[in-house]
Amino acid sequence: MVIFMNENWFSKKVDEITINEKNETTKKKNIDKDLQKNMAYIKQQFGDSFDVKYRKYNAQGREIIFIMVDGMCNSLLATEQVILPIIEADFEGEKGDKLIYSAADQVSASIDKSITNDLDEAIREAIYGSIIMLTDDAQFAIMFGVQGFPKRAVLEPSTEMQERGSREAFVESFKDNVTMIRRRVRNPVFKTQIVEVGDTSKTRACVCYMSDRVDRKMLDNVVERLKNCKIDTVLGSGYLQTFLDGKHPSIFSGVGFTERPDVLTAKISEGKICIIVDGTPNALIVPYLFIEHFHSLDDYLKRPYYATFIRILKIASFLVSVFLPGLYVAVCTFHQEIIPETMIFGITGQESRTPLPVMFEAFFIHFVYEIVREAGLRMPKSVGHAISIVGALVIGDSAVTAGIISAPMLIIVGLTAVSSFVVSTLYESVAVLRFAFIIIGGLGGLYGIMMGFAAVLVNAAAINPFGVPFTSPLSPTKIGALRDLVVRQDWRRMGKKKMLIQKLEK
């Protein structure tokens, strides 16, 4: 979320951006040999922030300053592994940059350390929980990674539940997330690359891939897009989705999400690229194909025939959730001949007792359903039951009894609502498309529905996330990949040959 504090701040920010665009190097602030000047700059940057601590020591006549942000670093670790060994060390007359190098190489017991001559970078690291060491006559600073900020424990996934998969879900700390993947791929081919995104927030996005199978061009493209994304603050991975999606406007996205480290591992092992954004328990996956929305980890953990059955079920649910209300409206408005004769009396009788035409009735009841859903999502859990009662009794039963909506319509809403959660990753698209098809069905009947369907089809077919057609491997058809499309073959066959995403590229 970008918050512009005041007009001056805004104008200053704009100036900075302009400068940055002109020359990247103007942003860098070199460390001065004069420690006091450096300190003045740092204090100017931090202002009166109470949590920034400066500790000055005199070690054998040399002035050493440690800078840290309270709460972001582990004080005990900092003291034991960094401060104590350095102030007690004998530097044998070394000073300035030599001291810095000695301290880094020989004295400190910290594992995570790096040297920089950029004061801004040092400040950014301090903010992220590193302890910075500066000394007189030195043009370099050491950054010790002793982070120790409070973070959430690894918990079970909340949106991607699996029956047999692991119970771990990503957390907000990207390092922990990377660790979870490392544990699953004990091979150096798993590589990470950090890209800073957000002009102000400087959020770290960690690009993960497997070097032996990733398409280098695709990787460069992803990194390039991340580097070039013009955004002030990144508070979640979703901020980056737009930048990773192509320019082609579509209701579907070629970027996927996951909160499961095992899913992410599976995706990178297919040659895909994942982006873990610091502060978000959801990783982005590119490229993400349409059919992948119907795949889940459980498919691969269960017997192939059952996995196939579940996939068919998911596809059917998706179709039901998008088209059923629209089709019902189209049939009741224009194509009554389709209604089986055993149902015609029931539907006609029920609908003729309601005040609204079928299209408006469908629109209204689905709108109400979305309100109830949204309320249920946002409200405290303690009052969640109240919503259920209001939804089921007041809106459901009473509305039918009062003749505001018809019973068949209520069944349609119920079926649609349940179906839409079967493929939860497509919910956004499904919800919007459903309303669109209600309107189209009411205005153009089956003719309209099919035209709408054709529009969605061609729109989806035009998506090419990072050169891979969104609708592949069905179209363009890749015979080899069809073994894991709807019907899943067993691992004895699938395991023989790796199915990499490059094979689906245009």
Added chain:
Amino acid sequence: MQTKEKISAFQFFTMLFISRALTTVTYLSSYTKDVRLSDMLVQPIFRITLGVVIMLPLYLIYKKHNTIDLLSLANSKIIFFCYVFVFFYFTVITIARLDVFAGTVVFPETDVNLLLVFAILLCSYGAYLGFEALGRSAVLSAVLVVPALIFIMATLVKKVDLLNLTPVFYNGVTPVIKTAFDSVGQTVEYAIIAICLPKVSGNVKKGFFWWLSLQTLLMATMFFFATTVMGNFTGTQLFPFHTLASLAEFAMFDRLDAIFTSVWILCAFIKAGLLIYLQSDILHRVFQKIQRKYFILGIGAITIITNLLIASEFKRFLFVDNSIFKIVITGITAFVIPLGILIIKRKGRRECENQS
């Protein structure tokens, strides 16, 4: 032809299959009173032969010049506009038929002009998204269209009555050959092949024979079911295959014509979208400074106006949907122009050889 966008031979011929399926599943195309229903089952043999013959010049061009970019070889604005006109004409016909279908069967008591406009806008949108998007959509459509047609026919098996068949060549072979010509005349896909090949990768020859065989098989199967299920009722219907689908029953559903309508509209979208795309692409080739999307807008607008004019009176539709005219223009674009190019180039080469 711009070769930036390339699709596989499979996608291309699937697109043509869907495009041709539209004509196949619409009318009893080329059914005349001299032709008996069973003749239509034999007619595909003549169609295949004609199809192969019509493609021969193109094949020879490829063999001699090792290129299949017909427009590059021709390099004549007249020929460019000739193709644009043919594609425009067939776009208009496709949309006009869709309009007649919608106005007769889907919304018999409703003015469908507005829907016609939206249909053209949709096809223009498809054209705007490009050749690749259309190719992919065609394959996805085929995944729906083919099983839908098979399903409809499977439910009709129990209604088949072989006594509804008629004697073959009752009025001689000539009327059957005439209908084969007529049917080939309705096949703008031959002209599309002539133009699109530079955009297609893979085994085109194999794709062509599969396409020719499968569309002929589809046509023969549809006729077989129409003839054996409905008999003489077939000839009384403007959209006999729609009526055929309305006879199909499955479980509690007494009619499956809704499936047929869906198939129809999907096929029409692919066909008209492809034709609009081709027009815009050829025009863009002539006037390279103007972006393709502006041509699409223009073609869309002209198609809307033309179709609205046709839609107002059935007589106009009959006037535009002229069989002889279609045979002539398809023959010119799919056969005569490639043949002409082949002869001219051959002559040119001989002259060069003589000079050297």
Added chain:
Amino acid sequence: MRKSILIFLVIIVAIFTFNEKEIYKKDIRNRLVIQGIGIDIEKDNSYTVTLQTIDTNAQSATSEDGASQPPIKTYKMTGDTIYTTIKSVTEIEGKVPLYSQNRIIVLGKSITEEKMDDVIDFFVRDVENSASIYIAAAKDRASDILEAKNGEEYVSARSIEIGIGANEYDARIFGTELYELINRYNSGSKDFAMPLLDVTEKDGKQSVEIIGTAIFNNTRYREYMSKDETVYLNFLSDKVYNTAISLDRDNGEKLSLNVVDSKTYRTLKFENGKPTFKIKVKISADIAEISGGVSKKMTKQDIETIKTSAEQYIEKAITQTRKRLYEEYESDACGLGRLLYIFKPSFYRKNEKNIDSIMQNSIFEVDVDLKIRRIGHEFIEMV
């Protein structure tokens, strides 16, 4: 994306503006669901159309057997053409008629006897009526059929349709769907058949019965065949799937067979320049009942005897039915004449005009091959 949303909204607003009336007019609440259409022609050549519709305003009624059935309303209108007459129901009810749910078309005697040509066109041209609805002839007026009252309630068109639709299990009914009628109407002979309906009254309650099969020659109603004869007409037409037949045996016993499968092979040969139709009927049947057969232990010989006598009986019955059909009614309702058209087109072309007499003078050879599949629960001597 904003552009797309804007375009979508513009389209929606445009359709609303231009199409708003259509949405309301076509909505299911504003449709009058027609279940049966009866057509009669009056002496002044005007049409009387009787419509049986579902009364959506009434609550669901309960029939005698406790099953819920929709309340029915009937309308009777007179007009110059069928279309305008049916349309005039909108003036009465204020709703747009919906024929696509129509279950049956009943044609009055006045039409079947001389005006079939006048009504066929409406059904060929009409797109709403399903081509697969049943068509039936009324013994008298079509309006009587659709206005018949079983006490307080009308006899529903749906129940008549179910009765005719039972032809799949009961070959005593000759079901004809609209597309079959038009198919035969457009064939050379223009001969066809359809169920004949009549209203019977008992204890003040009316019921609609299928009394047999109306036989048409050259689009005109000639006579009707009884339900028992219809079984053999169905055998001739290869329309028997599953039925029960009873036969008189030579020893005076009555035998009931449950036909579980049947197929009629109709072939054409020319012998001495004369068309010879070979009709081979293959029947697979179970013995369902032998009157007076209780505790008479059956033997293999008995089964053989039953088979032979049943075959002879069916052969005879089919031959008689054929004779009546072709010689008395001069009708090719079972479509055998098409064999000539398909296999001997030159002969057919030459004799197209006097095909009726050709069919009358042709030779018909009927051969029945009956397989007794099961004999029921009755004991049989195995040795």
